[in-house]
Amino acid sequence: MNLKNELLSGLTVALALVPEAVAFAIVAGVDPLVGLYAAFFIGFITSTFGGRPGMISGATGGLAVVMIELVSSHGVEYLFAAVILMGIIQIIVGLLKWGKFIRIIPHPVMLGFVNGLAIVILLAQLNQFKVADSSGNIQWMTGSSLWIMLGLVALTVAIIYLVPKLTKAIPSSLVAIVVVSLLVTLLNIDTRTVGDIASVSGGLPTFSIPNLPLNFETFMIVLPYALIFAAVGLIESLLTLTLIDEITDTRGKSNKECVGLGVANIVTGFFGGMGGCAMIGQSMININSGGKRRLSGISASLFLLSFILFGGNLIDNIPIAALIGVMFVVVISTFEWSSFKLIRNIKKSDAFIIVLVSGITVIEDLAVAVVVGVIVSSLVFAWEKGKNIDVYEEVDEKGTKIYKIRGALFFGSSRNFLEAFDVKNDPTDVIIDFMNARVFDHSAIDTINTLTEKYKAQNKKLHLRHLSQECYDFIKDSNNIVEINIIEDPKYHVALDELA
Numbered sequence: 001m002n003l004k005n006e007l008l009s010g011l012t013v014a015l016a017l018v019p020e021a022v023a024f025a026i027v028a029g030v031d032p033l034v035g036l037y038a039a040f041f042i043g044f045i046t047s048t049f050g051g052r053p054g055m056i057s058g059a060t061g062g063l064a065v066v067m068i069e070l071v072s073s074h075g076v077e078y079l080f081a082a083v084i085l086m087g088i089i090q091i092i093v094g095l096l097k098w099g100k101f102i103r104i105i106p107h108p109v110m111l112g113f114v115n116g117l118a119i120v121i122l123l124a125q126l127n128q129f130k131v132a133d134s135s136g137n138i139q140w141m142t143g144s145s146l147w148i149m150l151g152l153v154a155l156t157v158a159i160i161y162l163v164p165k166l167t168k169a170i171p172s173s174l175v176a177i178v179v180v181s182l183l184v185t186l187l188n189i190d191t192r193t194v195g196d197i198a199s200v201s202g203g204l205p206t207f208s209i210p211n212l213p214l215n216f217e218t219f220m221i222v223l224p225y226a227l228i229f230a231a232v233g234l235i236e237s238l239l240t241l242t243l244i245d246e247i248t249d250t251r252g253k254s255n256k257e258c259v260g261l262g263v264a265n266i267v268t269g270f271f272g273g274m275g276g277c278a279m280i281g282q283s284m285i286n287i288n289s290g291g292k293r294r295l296s297g298i299s300a301s302l303f304l305l306s307f308i309l310f311g312g313n314l315i316d317n318i319p320i321a322a323l324i325g326v327m328f329v330v331v332i333s334t335f336e337w338s339s340f341k342l343i344r345n346i347k348k349s350d351a352f353i354i355v356l357v358s359g360i361t362v363i364e365d366l367a368v369a370v371v372v373g374v375i376v377s378s379l380v381f382a383w384e385k386g387k388n389i390d391v392y393e394e395v396d397e398k399g400t401k402i403y404k405i406r407g408a409l410f411f412g413s414s415r416n417f418l419e420a421f422d423v424k425n426d427p428t429d430v431i432i433d434f435m436n437a438r439v440f441d442h443s444a445i446d447t448i449n450t451l452t453e454k455y456k457a458q459n460k461k462l463h464l465r466h467l468s469q470e471c472y473d474f475i476k477d478s479n480n481i482v483e484i485n486i487i488e489d490p491k492y493h494v495a496l497d498e499l500a
Contacts (some may be wrong), residue, residue, distance in 0.1 A: 002290065009291030010299030013056055013282050015174045017043070017304050020281075020330070021059045022194060022315065023323040027124045028064040029071040030079065030274055032194055032315070033308070035059040037205045038273030040305045045264035046278075047297025051256030052241045054248065054292040056282035056300060057264070059274055061121045061330065062236050063229060067274065068124070070225045078222060080210040083275035085226035087265030090234060094258030102238035102254060108346075108353040109373035110239065111339050115354070116361020116369055118335035123362070125324050125331075148191050149321045156180050156325025173326045180322040194323070195316030202308050205271040228368075233277035235370055237261055240278035247287060281330065349380045386412030389437070391420035400429040406436040411443035418447050423454045430455060435466035 017039050025035025039058035046057040071079050093099065129141050129149065141149060156176045163172035184191060212218055241252045257278075265275045286296050307315070343351040353373055360369035389407035396402060409417055421430075432448075439445070448464070455462045 003295070005290035006293055006295040007299050009286050009289035009296045011303050012170070012289050013286050013291070013296065013300040014303035014307065015170070016282055016285055017056075017058055017300065018307055018315065019173055019177050019318070019323055019326050020279075021304075022318070023327050024059045024061050024064040025274060026128070026194075026320075026323065027061065027121070027327075028059075028067040028079075028274055030067075030076050033202045034076070034272060034274045035064075036202075036304065036308050037271060038268050038276045040301050040308070041205070041268040041271060041273050042261075042264045042276040043297055043301035043304065045267060046257070046260045047294050047301065048260075049256075049263060050260030051253030051258075052244060052278075053252075053294045054283070054287055054296060055237075055240060055244055055252070055257075055278050056286050056297055057237065057261065057276055057278045058282065059276045060233075060236060060279055061124075061327070062117050062232050063275060063277060065120045065124050066225075066228055066232060074221060077210045077212045078218075078225075079274060080269045080272065081212060081218070082222045082225045082229060082269075083265050083273070084210070084269035085222055086229040086233065086275055087262040087267075087269065089226060089230040090262030090265060091259050092262075093230070093234060094255045094260075094262060097255045099234070099238060099254030099258045102235070102242065105235075105239070105370065105374060106353070106377045108350040109357050109370060109377060111336050111342070112354040112357025112373055113235070113239075113361065113370055114334060114336050115339060116358040118331045119358065119362050121327060121334070122331045125327050128320055128324050145191070148189060149324075152180055152184070152189075152191060152319055152321035153325045153328065155183075156322045157328055160325070160329045173329065176325060177318055177322045180325070181318050184319050185317060189319075192320040193316065194318045194320065196320075202312060204309070205273070207270055208272065209270065229275060231370075233261060233265070233275070234258060236280075237278035240280050240283055243280065244283060244287060248292060281333070353377055353380075382410070382412035386410070386414075386416060389413040389417055391417065395427075398429075399427055400431055401426050402431045402433055404433045404436070408438050408440055409444040409447070410440040414443045414447040418450060421451060421454075423451070423458055423460070426455070426458075426460060428460045429463070430460060431463045431465050433465045439467070 018036070021035040021039040022032040023035075025032045025038075028035070036059075042057045042059070046055070047053075050057070067079060070082060129146065130138050131141055131145070132138055140146075159176035159179055160172045163170075163175045183189070184193075237257055238254050241254060241257055245251050261277060268275055282300075286292075286300070289296075291297070291300075339354055343354065353376055356376060357369045357373040360372055385408060389405065389409065392404040392406070394402050394404070403421065405417070407413060432451075439448075452462050
């Protein structure tokens with residue numbers, strides 16, 4: 001392990017974490033310190049006990065945008081309770097070893113998920129252009145306030161894109177925030193700052209039980225949000241884990257990451273943090289800076305804590321416009337612009353799934369979008385696979401008709417399979433040859449049963465041949481459902497040297 005690279009990478013990541021943790025906290029409608037505490041606890045615990053060394057976790061936009069409703073309708077204490085329950089759910093998922101199911105998420109769903117996340121973050125930034133008038137009514141900014149805000153946002157974005165062309169030693173988002181903050185301070189520009197919302201100066205986080213009624217009603221309020229938080233956090237973390245696996249040519253442990261993330265969120269909830277999960281951007285910064293071990297993530301979280309303890313006054317002076325600019329760049333880099341080109345060149349069903357998942361992400365939430373996307377993808381696959389079952393006919397020298405099947409027999413193909421048989425005109429003996437086919441589910445069993453009854457009604461007999469062991473076992477277990485006649489493959493007894 002290269003100690004120097006790990007520590008320097010950790011410092012770089014910590015510097016990049018500050019503006020995003022504050023920005024995501026503002027998006028969620030909580031004090032910036034709540035986001036910073038979450039970034040510390042989530043980063044430290046997942047780096048220590050998680051399943052993917054080198055991956056950075058903290059407060060994220062994906063979770064922030066689904067926390068807004070809970071915070072606005074019930075308050076921050078309910079958020080802390082939801083984060084604790086979220087962690088418990090994630091631990092259960094890890095212990096049940098369900099982390100492996102991340103592999104079933106199709107690529108179109110991932111594209112839609114990422115694009116939807118980018119759109120949601122973008123829409124959340126627009127709320128920062130609203131202010132309260134003298135009567136307390138919320139309205140859009142106008143006049144010089146609006147133009148100053150837009151100008152500072154544009155300057156922030158420009159700096160973020162220009163700095164990497166000069167140097168990559170310091171995160172460009174940090175340079176942009178420092179430059180814009182100095183410009184606002186030196187020129188005494190009248191614009192909103194983080195300090196106008198809440199101070200981020202703080203000491204060590206303290207343990208506290210969420211201050212809310214501990215009853216069933218509270219549990220039922222918190223549970224739906226906790227399920228959504230858990231799902232979004234796990235999906236983002238496991239997708240990021242898969243990405244880092246591919247980049248580093250190593251393999252993380254998804255179930256261990258679920259447990260580590262769950263523990264981190266439980267602790268965060270009890271210490272006043274907003275919860276979190278893996279961060280794609282910071283993880284890439286860490287990997288590209290040479291941080292591939294646990295030490296880089298641990299040191300990043302400790303550096304971040306030192307910023308909270310000793311650098312609060314500096315963070316209070318950060319203009320809101322600078323944070324909006326950072327988030328705009330996150331949106332631009334998160335959105336998969338290549339999907340526009342892909343949509344013209346891929347199947348219409350895949351293009352539909354990308355748009356569907358993106359839309360549901362914006363309208364509902366990320367977890368629901370991914371679940372719907374996986375379901376639709378599965379149905380499309382079943383439909384396409386069901387059309388690919390082939391049935392060939394031949395008659396042997398004994399006059400027995402043989403139907404040779406090629407493909408998968410399951411709920412999606414059972415109707416096409418059934419319609420391929422000419423029961424009325426077939427001879428008295430009929431064989432279905434499954435050498436190049438497989439029987440997968442109860443729908444297939446029911447279809448075979450239907451055929452058996454049809455041939456039986458015509459005083460004809462149906463036989464099954466060349467079943468694989470898995471198919472044979474599956475059908476054998478269904479003897480009480482279907483009447484079948486299986487022709488088993490002959491067993492040849494070969495004399496071995498040991499028998500001589």
